[in-house]
Amino acid sequence: MNIHALGANAKGQQSLTGFDKTASDNKFIVVYPEGFSKAKLGTPLPAPPGVPLYSFNAGGCCSDKPVDDIGFMRKLIEYMEDNYSIDSERIYAMGMSNGGFMTNRVACEMSDVIAAAAPVAGVLFESYSLETPHPLGWTKADDFVCAPENRIPILHTHNRMDNIVPFAGSSGVFEDDVSLFDDINLIDWWGAQTLKGMGFPSVRESIEKWRKLNHVKDSGKVVTSNSNTVCTLYSEPVEGKDDDFAPVELCVIHSEGAKGTVGHCWPGQAEQGAFGRCLNEDVDNSYIWQFFTKHKRNGRKAKGKAGFGGEGEELKE
Incomplete structure (x- = not known):
């Protein structure tokens, strides 16, 4: 499942990520869920005529309605299992921005179904906890x-x-320590003030929580490194959890990306044009897919309680 960002839709995610080609090259099925709630962006600018823009209810981000998007994701997988020849032990979730937030929620609440998750530009955000009113009114979404x-x-x-x-x-x-608003103008200042009121956790906080949930130590090893991307893998289980742990990997990109992305982008070079891509090295669709191929549910039944048994074998055609 490849989940779209806030103010986007399924076709937009399909175009942005280019995962159809990755799926074709590696012989797997990719589906693009589409949100139900209309995106509330806090801007007076209307959507282009005839272009539906949606959001997912990922807890603290990014819906103003308590839509059961987890129920929707489960139904989508059931539909795929009923109508296509898929391996139920190799179901994965990924997504961009709001879709990244939603991917985290899927990992939290659908661990009986999916085998691994790859959020991009979206953190684990269970609830909005600031005392001030949410600038975009997302507090009506259900916490988890x-x-x-x-x-x-x-x-x-x-x-x-x-x-x-x-x-x-x-x-x-x-x-x-990264200057996000160089040569700041009034619009940037307003945007920065809005961001401060969103209550987003940091990436480090999100990763720390996943390390605890996955029972791995906070000592990681660098597994990918180049001029603009460093990936650190946390895969050593804490004491007593040798049979009940799963790895956590963080890939940090340091790139301005393609024009117009403001650093908020999908990893990898652009094959057709540069819109929406980070223009970073090594970490791209293939990197995400290779991560997925290392993991499966290892025989866990839906809604079962058996722990994840570590890494599965590489996928073979």
């Missing part, structure tokens, strides 16, 4: 507590230069 029955391998990719979902979270908009 991330307590997965099983450990879910996580690959989180985030651009250090992201000024839509800041790497340092909402609290770090003006304090972060």
